[in-house]
Amino acid sequence: MRLLSVVLSGGAGSRLWPASRQAFPKPFMKIGDSTLLQQAIERGQACGTGDLMVVTNKDHLFLTKDVLGQMSDPPATTFLLEPKGRNTGPAIALAALQCARQFSGDTVMLVLSADHLVPDVHAFVASATEAFRLAQEGSLVVFGVSPTSPNTGFGYIEVENVSRESQGVKRFVEKPDLETAQKYLATGRYYWNSGMFAFTADTIIAALEKHAPDVIRAARHALETSKASGDSINFDLHAFGLQPDISIDYAVLEHASNVHVVPAKFSWSDVGSWPAVSDALTPDASGNTLPDDVVALDTTGTHVQVESYGPKVVATVGVRDLVIVDTPDALLVLHKDSAQKVKKVVDVLKARKHDTVHLPPVVHRPWGTYASLKEEEGYKVKRIAVRPGEALSLQYHHQRAEHWVVVQGQGIVQIGEVEHKTSPGQYRYIPLGEKHRLSNTGDEELVLIEVQCGGYLGEDDIVRLADTYGRT
Amino acid sequence: MRLLSVVLSGGAGSRLWPASRQAFPKPFMKIGDSTLLQQAIERGQACGTGDLMVVTNKDHLFLTKDVLGQMSDPPATTFLLEPKGRNTGPAIALAALQCARQFSGDTVMLVLSADHLVPDVHAFVASATEAFRLAQEGSLVVFGVSPTSPNTGFGYIEVENVSRESQGVKRFVEKPDLETAQKYLATGRYYWNSGMFAFTADTIIAALEKHAPDVIRAARHALETSKASGDSINFDLHAFGLQPDISIDYAVLEHASNVHVVPAKFSWSDVGSWPAVSDALTPDASGNTLPDDVVALDTTGTHVQVESYGPKVVATVGVRDLVIVDTPDALLVLHKDSAQKVKKVVDVLKARKHDTVHLPPVVHRPWGTYASLKEEEGYKVKRIAVRPGEALSLQYHHQRAEHWVVVQGQGIVQIGEVEHKTSPGQYRYIPLGEKHRLSNTGDEELVLIEVQCGGYLGEDDIVRLADTYGRT
Structure with missing residues (x-):
């Protein structure tokens, strides 16, 4: 068979x-x-x-x-x-x-x-x-x-x-x-x-x-x-x-x-709501499902999950039957009885054209991931991670220059017609309008901190000249 | 008189x-x-x-x-x-x-x-x-x-x-x-x-x-x-x-x-607890005190405040009489009836020697402020803001090199014996062990993104050679 x-x-x-x-x-x-x-x-x-x-x-x-x-x-x-x-x-x-x-x-x-x-x-x-x-x-x-x-x-x-x-x-x-x-x-x-x-x-x-x-x-x-x-x-x-x-x-x-x-002689869940997620996990003596480092005082039946860029502590005090989901760009505090209304939150955010409906804080691309760490007038800081063997498109930007500091992995930075080998601790500058490309040539993830400087920093300011993934 | x-x-x-x-x-x-x-x-x-x-x-x-x-x-x-x-x-x-x-x-x-x-x-x-x-x-x-x-x-x-x-x-x-x-x-x-x-x-x-x-x-x-x-x-x-x-x-x-x-013919509060904070603010029709952009469904008597490095949306669903305080490094979800127990949370964190007891996410220094945006093995990203007329100490580090990208303001970067004028979009490299200093010579805040690279990145790896604020 x-x-x-x-x-x-x-x-x-x-x-x-x-x-x-x-x-x-x-x-x-x-x-x-x-x-x-x-x-x-x-x-x-x-x-x-x-x-x-x-x-x-x-x-x-x-x-x-x-x-x-x-x-x-x-x-x-x-x-x-x-x-x-x-x-x-x-x-x-x-x-x-x-x-x-x-x-x-x-x-x-x-x-x-x-x-x-x-x-x-x-x-x-x-x-x-x-x-x-x-x-x-x-x-x-x-x-x-x-x-x-x-x-x-x-x-x-x-x-x-x-x-x-x-x-x-x-x-x-x-x-x-x-x-x-x-x-x-x-x-x-x-x-x-x-x-x-x-x-x-x-x-x-x-x-x-x-x-x-x-x-x-x-x-x-x-x-x-x-x-x-x-x-x-x-x-x-x-x-x-x-x-x-x-x-x-x-x-x-x-x-x-x-x-x-x-x-089905097995237990089964379609994980259709937050209470179903917490039901799928093994609760502690107070009926909570939460990471070990949460400070939970007088807390019962509560589910906590946290995704953050740096260390973050969560404390819950005097609460019961809540779901608390914290991410870098969105926080949900929900009573389990109202779990079906989370869809309404998404509807409200859709009407506001809010990014968090569509994109996760860490955005996946064919070549790896990126996350925005900080954005203010005139600049944006990103963490960019490229998988082994992958490469970003050969590209240039009309309105921003980029500063790149490699903090992990081995790769090649192409700027104009020149290719530079790069390793942790090395810096490269991408002038406004200059074509450039980043490739991971090593065995581990290549991680880069990028500081973009310019008057407009939208994701759509990108001109792709060549791309492994057919995105030109 | x-x-x-x-x-x-x-x-x-x-x-x-x-x-x-x-x-x-x-x-x-x-x-x-x-x-x-x-x-x-x-x-x-x-x-x-x-x-x-x-x-x-x-x-x-x-x-x-x-x-x-x-x-x-x-x-x-x-x-x-x-x-x-x-x-x-x-x-x-x-x-x-x-x-x-x-x-x-x-x-x-x-x-x-x-x-x-x-x-x-x-x-x-x-x-x-x-x-x-x-x-x-x-x-x-x-x-x-x-x-x-x-x-x-x-x-x-x-x-x-x-x-x-x-x-x-x-x-x-x-x-x-x-x-x-x-x-x-x-x-x-x-x-x-x-x-x-x-x-x-x-x-x-x-x-x-x-x-x-x-x-x-x-x-x-x-x-x-x-x-x-x-x-x-x-x-x-x-x-x-x-x-x-x-x-x-x-x-x-x-x-x-x-x-x-x-x-006292005036209303008065010693703001001794979170409910006192929310009592001091004007509630909306549902008795909530929260920023306009919070998505509050079926929420009453709830106080929300958020401090984050980037845009962050908060949604509350089916909750009542909560206090939700979100910062980049700590989140508190508290029932107002348990407000006196927040002190116990701090006691627990003290016992863990947790940073969030002492330091706020944005740390104030005589010359301005800094905040850690991201830290992983081998590197740390900071936002450093220097007030007009102020300067960091002349210093060096035993275990880290630093990449600086100025994103706002005018200043001088001293590296070794050389002083470089600097303005937004400019980059400077501080080699490991090299003495350096950053001064704001302009009228507005000088903002810098720093990428530290090294095996040890603690705040205590700093040797101060000269300091305006008597910290040598």
């Missing part, structure tokens, strides 16, 4: 602002020691899947490669790069078509979401093994979670009776209202739809042909007009956009007769 | 951490548009006092001069610089002796605390006018505040009956326990002791001679052995330390018969 992990990595996760941003969504958030995306990939590996396919927005390719680069045993990966958001229907159709042509039609696809949390991997493997068996027999398998509350954020799956055995599905139902969810819960006949699936490529393609021919047709067209580049498949924006915006549930699972539900 | 403001400026204000620190105490905190110290000085000026005497720790001279420098009409000022903390007894004795010799013994001293808040200056002037009249007649006047709660943080003054008229005092009592304070409040015969006074220099000196001869004798000795330097009087550490650590209440007011209380 050939097994392929298909990880769907999308979504903005605005309910987890300010840790998650549009350009830094939930899969890249760390819960515990690693990101949710890494945990999803490792979950697939634990089930014996050799290869990996990631369906994600093209802007997140480099963040995704960062995650893979930090793994001790990263799988061989194919990236399906979406030029814009579509739903799970097209994503799974594309993955299945690509799987069939790259591997084989009888490959079992384990479809995972990149932003779910499953702490007990062993229990997951047990359920997945059962799912693979059914998938090989031609079933469309969905992992069902026994509901613990009348959650209105999930779709529900009706069966004969919720049990520990896999069984056929009576029907799929949409996210219900609270009253309906309460009814479902009371009957004992409904699972939550976890959004995790298993089927062979041939089985899901056949089901799409039968129940959603427009989806599979549009996916074929999108794949035919796509361009492969190394391990990535880039879709044409127009062809991709012709695909209907539809979930796999709507498109196929609600209609197909060969759907089986495998009960 | 000659009038002198005497402002007592001391105290660590650990209950207002992290906005107030040992090296940046309460008088330097802004409440509303200006610091408490500036408000105290202006309160004196409103009463018609021409000159000013400030009694403060010598380490706070430059912070104090900063405050005066920012005032549109700063008074002529004499600084009595304490080498260590003593109590109000010695402070007032020294001020009275200095007043008598610098001005005249019949000068009326209006003694104000630098960390009180009196929003209605006009009402204060009315009470002060009455106090001055009594002081000229030979009274020791204390401003009494009608108690609104059984506060255990103040001393109390017993009179015949609390009224709107000034009257003689029956007795002073120490900070009571809660039960006693409740009794006092019920009788209607007690004022809070505001710690603000008025008397002539001669009157208080005579009272000290009579009731606390050891205090006035030690103060005379401390003043005789002091050294004047410009507008400052520096005390000898030993002679200063010989003064008893005693309050003016204990030393004199409890014993003297010529004490009058003038009722």
Whole structure:
């Protein structure tokens, strides 16, 4: 049996602002020691899947490669790069078509979401093994979670009776209202739809042909007009956009007769809100989930997380059931009961066109990261980190000169036509209008402190003359 | 009638951490548009006092001069610089002796605390006018505040009956326990002791001679052995330390018969805790005191203040009666009911020898300020701001080289024996071990971004060869 992990990595996760941003969504958030995306990939590996396919927005390719680069045993990966958001229907159709042509039609696809949390991997493997068996027999398998509350954020799956055995599905139902969810819960006949699936490529393609021919047709067209580049498949924006915006549930699972539900014998969370994040961590004796150095007096049920440029201490006094998330450019103080309203905060900030909606404080680029440490009239200080083997574009600026001090790593600074080898403690000056480029030629990260001086310091004052990443 | 403001400026204000620190105490905190110290000085000026005497720790001279420098009409000022903390007894004795010799013994001293808040200056002037009249007649006047709660943080003054008229005092009592304070409040015969006074220099000196001869004798000795330097009087550490650590209440007011209380016809706060800070500000319709750009959803009775190096947004959701104070190196989230426990936070941090107990994120020096923007293995980035006419010491470092980029202002950089004129956008390199100095020769602040590179970057790796401020 050939097994392929298909990880769907999308979504903005605005309910987890300010840790998650549009350009830094939930899969890249760390819960515990690693990101949710890494945990999803490792979950697939634990089930014996050799290869990996990631369906994600093209802007997140480099963040995704960062995650893979930090793994001790990263799988061989194919990236399906979406030029814009579509739903799970097209994503799974594309993955299945690509799987069939790259591997084989009888490959079992384990479809995972990149932003779910499953702490007990062993229990997951047990359920997945059962799912693979059914998938090989031609079933469309969905992992069902026994509901613990009348959650209105999930779709529900009706069966004969919720049990520990896999069984056929009576029907799929949409996210219900609270009253309906309460009814479902009371009957004992409904699972939550976890959004995790298993089927062979041939089985899901056949089901799409039968129940959603427009989806599979549009996916074929999108794949035919796509361009492969190394391990990535880039879709044409127009062809991709012709695909209907539809979930796999709507498109196929609600209609197909060969759907089986495998009960999740593992605890599971879609980490859909801040309380879900703290629930996923091990609390201390006071029910708090917070870093060791927080001074918490008379504090219970409170979650604290801090990301800062320098040392920062947090003290909480006399508070209960709060979520406190501090980043260099945004601070959230939230009562856990109001967790669903974080989305409203993001809406307010969107209306203000506030940067913190889109960009994280540390901005990821194909070549590495940058962070603004200080900005005042006439100057800006940045920390720039370039990954080994990477290089910024050859570029110049109309309105600013730059002072560069390398503080870590080995590299080359090109200024005009001259290339200068550079190492920690060295300085280079980039005059206004002069073309320049920074490359990391060493084995470790190259870190640079940049002081920009000029009348206008926006990110858009950049003229790219040559770029490894096709951004000219 | 000659009038002198005497402002007592001391105290660590650990209950207002992290906005107030040992090296940046309460008088330097802004409440509303200006610091408490500036408000105290202006309160004196409103009463018609021409000159000013400030009694403060010598380490706070430059912070104090900063405050005066920012005032549109700063008074002529004499600084009595304490080498260590003593109590109000010695402070007032020294001020009275200095007043008598610098001005005249019949000068009326209006003694104000630098960390009180009196929003209605006009009402204060009315009470002060009455106090001055009594002081000229030979009274020791204390401003009494009608108690609104059984506060255990103040001393109390017993009179015949609390009224709107000034009257003689029956007795002073120490900070009571809660039960006693409740009794006092019920009788209607007690004022809070505001710690603000008025008397002539001669009157208080005579009272000290009579009731606390050891205090006035030690103060005379401390003043005789002091050294004047410009507008400052520096005390000898030993002679200063010989003064008893005693309050003016204990030393004199409890014993003297010529004490009058003038009722405060103004609202008053000693800003002794975070709720007192928010009470001093005008709340919005939801009872919040916070900057305009805070996103406050479902938030009531909450105080927010933010000090950050770059733009930072704060969002509060579903919270009530919190105090949120965010600084670059410390964040406090406090329920107003637990305000007295902030001191415990400081105690915990003291035990950890945590920097945030002592130093504010922006550190004040005689020549200006510095702030650490980023520190990692091998390097540190600082913003250094030098005031017009000031200069850092001529210095060198054993373990670090420094890269300097001037981003604002005009100055001179001395490196070795060579002086370089410098202006915004210019760079200088300070090799390890090379002597160097930075001076501001322009009319505006000189701002520099410094990147230090080296194996050890502590503030103590500094050898001062020459210094304007006597720090060699």
